[in-house]
């Protein structure tokens with residue numbers, strides 16, 4: 103039986119170990135994690151979710167404090183349309199995050215940025231253009247377009263000097279989404295360099311409805327692969343979602359995939375941004391503690407641990423400080439849900455909101471424990487300490503386990 107190391111992903115003139123660590127916002131896939139993937143010859147992702155916030159934590163900048171000070175007058179106002187991002191500062195934060203990461207890159211692999219269209223930031227087109235251009239300016243190797251159909255995204259950057267030299271990819275969950283993306287972007291002079299096909303077992307937001315369990319990653323990959331062959335389009339496919347062992351990965355590579363994208367196994371590594379107490383929650387989780395729910399104000403279903411503090415929390419919307427999910431008119435589904443509960447309980451000092459969550463605040467504070475379907479298997483990938491906690495892994499250990507293991511085996515740490 104073949105193993106992942108028998109394959110290589112060819113992107114332009116580069117040959118890579120066909121392992122991609124997927125983007126995990128907000129700073130769960132840290133620069134450190136992405137740099138390990140690159141050092142080991144694969145591809146890592148940083149995320150451009152809430153970059154000003156991430157920059158404050160990473161570089162001690164004051165973007166969030168200053169934005170809150172600027173819009174403090176609006177905190178009690180349910181209308182958030184005035185709360186805008188300063189595009190110059192957004193570019194500055196993105197350049198800082200990306201350039202510092204790229205300066206630290208060693209080894210033969212690549213670092214990409216995961217860029218989510220659903221981060222509409224009260225001015226969807228302008229903020230997306232700025233985030234993409236700034237990342238390209240700062241030398242990112244590639245951009246993975248995520249959480250959205252990205253029908254107009256290539257047009258936002260087609261004049262950028264690095265438009266053709268940077269690697270550009272898109273995440274889809276169906277052949278139909280890929281067909282629409284290719285049709286809409288066909289006027290902009292290039293194809294994507296790779297397509298991530300994300301199935302229903304992934305972490306984060308899902309590109310499926312609540313009937314996600316009906317879908318099967320291998321079937322979607324096979325359908326897209328057959329269509330690309332029929333259309334004579336040579337674009338590497340990168341399946342993602344539930345690929346838990348090196349053998350799972352090798353099976354997809356034998357089917358013709360160019361690489362695999364994985365994430366859940368890396369959530370319990372030292373290099374991952376999750377605090378260690380949260381990582382222990384991931385280790386401890388049982389299968390029935392993992393759910394797909396609809397509390398994300400983006401409107402996409404999201405997978406998470408049922409004991410996430412974000413669920414049911416009724417905090418006041420924090421859009422003056424954050425506001426990453428405000429649509430073009432300053433609305434967010436959480437604001438509506440929160441105001442409804444406040445109106446229904448006028449005497450209450452604190453309300454509970456169960457149908458939506460303030461995703462910006464809770465992702466920022468690592469209180470929304472989004473995870474892949476197989477998180478309950480993480481405990482089988484390590485050793486238990488004497489105090490009952492689980493031993494964290496290194497990203498190198500997990501990467502090499504994917505690269506070299508066979509027969510469905512998982513190597514435990516020393």
Ligand SMILES: Cc1cc2nc3c(=O)[nH]c(=O)nc-3n(C[C@H](O)[C@H](O)[C@H](O)COP(=O)(O)O)c2cc1C
Nearest residue numbers: 124125126127248304305306343344364365366474
């Ligand atoms: C904690 C966590 C956070 C994630 N956040 C994002 C994200 O911000 N954007 C995105 O496109 N995908 C996100 N994903 C999806 C991963 O990038 C990846 O495609 C998927 O989880 C792979 O499946 P696996 O976790 O079963 O290996 C996230 C996944 C996890 C586990």
